[in-house]
Amino acid sequence: MDVKLAKRVSLIKPSPTLSITAKAKAMKAEGVDVVGFGAGEPDFDTPDNIKEAAIEAIKEGFTKYTAVPGIDELKDAIIEKCEKEQGLRYDRSEVIVSCGAKHTLYNIAMALFDEGDEVVIPAPYWVTYPDQAVLAGAKPVFIYTKEENEFKVQPEELEEVINEKTKAVVLNYPSNPTGATYTKEELEKLAEVILKKNPNVWIISDEVYEKIIYDGRKHVSIAAVDPEVKERTLLVNAVSKTYSMTGWRIGWVCGNKEIVAAMSKLQSQSTSNPTSIAQKAAVEALRGPQDKVLEMVKAFEERRNYIVNRLNSIPGVKCFKPHGAFYVFPNFSGVYGKSYNGKIINNSMDFAAYLLEECKVAIVPGVAFGDDNCARLSYATSMENIKKGLDRIEEAIRNLK
Numbered sequence: 001m002d003v004k005l006a007k008r009v010s011l012i013k014p015s016p017t018l019s020i021t022a023k024a025k026a027m028k029a030e031g032v033d034v035v036g037f038g039a040g041e042p043d044f045d046t047p048d049n050i051k052e053a054a055i056e057a058i059k060e061g062f063t064k065y066t067a068v069p070g071i072d073e074l075k076d077a078i079i080e081k082c083e084k085e086q087g088l089r090y091d092r093s094e095v096i097v098s099c100g101a102k103h104t105l106y107n108i109a110m111a112l113f114d115e116g117d118e119v120v121i122p123a124p125y126w127v128t129y130p131d132q133a134v135l136a137g138a139k140p141v142f143i144y145t146k147e148e149n150e151f152k153v154q155p156e157e158l159e160e161v162i163n164e165k166t167k168a169v170v171l172n173y174p175s176n177p178t179g180a181t182y183t184k185e186e187l188e189k190l191a192e193v194i195l196k197k198n199p200n201v202w203i204i205s206d207e208v209y210e211k212i213i214y215d216g217r218k219h220v221s222i223a224a225v226d227p228e229v230k231e232r233t234l235l236v237n238a239v240s241k242t243y244s245m246t247g248w249r250i251g252w253v254c255g256n257k258e259i260v261a262a263m264s265k266l267q268s269q270s271t272s273n274p275t276s277i278a279q280k281a282a283v284e285a286l287r288g289p290q291d292k293v294l295e296m297v298k299a300f301e302e303r304r305n306y307i308v309n310r311l312n313s314i315p316g317v318k319c320f321k322p323h324g325a326f327y328v329f330p331n332f333s334g335v336y337g338k339s340y341n342g343k344i345i346n347n348s349m350d351f352a353a354y355l356l357e358e359c360k361v362a363i364v365p366g367v368a369f370g371d372d373n374c375a376r377l378s379y380a381t382s383m384e385n386i387k388k389g390l391d392r393i394e395e396a397i398r399n400l401k
């Protein structure tokens with residue numbers, strides 16, 4: 001049959017991070033002992049109090065359509081959180097809940113971007129930003145951040161790319177894939193440049209990893225640096241990573257009410273409300289005890305320390321120590337040019353393929369995130385797996401000619 005798909009489908013590619021995880025899973029299903037560093041979600045279970053809230057919602061018959069942009073109870077819990085943690089005040093009309101932060105970001109792209117618009121995306125980037133911009137007809141403009149700056153965008157780099165066509169700047173901190181995060185002072189400088197160069201630019205601030213932060217640091221939202229910056233910021237967040245709730249699909253944005261209303265209109269003709277039961281669970285996540293989050297972050301911090309030290313002890317590998325999220329983004333370019341079985345490793349794809357096929361270790365090649373020198377390793381997996389995987393990587397690199 002000759003299927004003629006819409007052109008837009010050919011403009012984007014399937015998420016490469018999901019495809020490597022799928023390949024590793026398929027190998028595991030065949031009985032291969034693969035160590036997976038591909039996970040984009042915490043390996044901890046959703047806390048019991050949150051599960052109980054969902055069970056309660058089902059028992060009470062809270063199983064019907066809700067208001068399209070989410071129930072007031074959840075909007076209020078989000079508003080309370082923003083005020084308590086960042087001193088940011090929002091009205092219910094400035095909040096919309098969607099089916100995960102990815103859906104929130106999609107709605108933002110559809111509500112805001114047009115043909116001819118430019119969207120500034122610092123690289124390495126989370127794979128979804130460029131494709132969503134392209135789907136909405138906009139042009140992604142990349143800033144290739146430097147390893148020596150811990151992959152953080154510098155004010156002068158922003159200054160260079162912002163022009164009258166720039167519709168938005170996407171910031172993600174702590175970052176997927178690098179784990180880099182910004183201090184308040186750094187965010188102030190970025191915001192100053194953005195507003196000076198083009199006061200009509202929107203700042204899309206993806207803060208889904210805000211709670212997964214180490215070394216005693218405290219997450220600061222760019223929206224909190226100045227009231228004028230808050231007006232221009234769309235603050236995106238979700239329960240997905242913080243509460244190990246990736247499957248529940250609850251994310252949201254706080255920001256300009258006209259944009260929120262437009263997103264709500266789009267949502268009303270696509271998914272309607274996010275799942276009623278998951279919304280009740282998200283209320284409990286935000287308002288209930290937070291001790292499980294702290295336990296999870298403590299475990300992640302121990303794993304980060306271990307993985308960074310081990311990677312840096314391998315000749316040819318360089319890894320900066322990130323302050324947040326659950327990823328490391330080591331530079332493996334020191335092994336490029338070496339070979340195995342007569343095959344030369346020229347780039348991150350070759351290296352990831354070598355590790356998966358020959359050494360049974362799954363990592364995500366950096367090229368997927370816009371940096372071919374590096375690869376992403378998620379440490380959302382047990383310490384035992386991390387040790388086993390690193391032993392294999394160390395040996396794999398030693399065996400290269």
Ligand SMILES: Cc1ncc(COP(=O)(O)O)c(C=O)c1O
Pocket residue numbers: 040099100101102103126172175176206208238239240246249250251
């Ligand atoms: C930076 C970033 N933003 C957003 C998301 C999507 O989150 P959600 O599962 O809530 O859609 C992810 C998930 O990997 C992410 O890494």
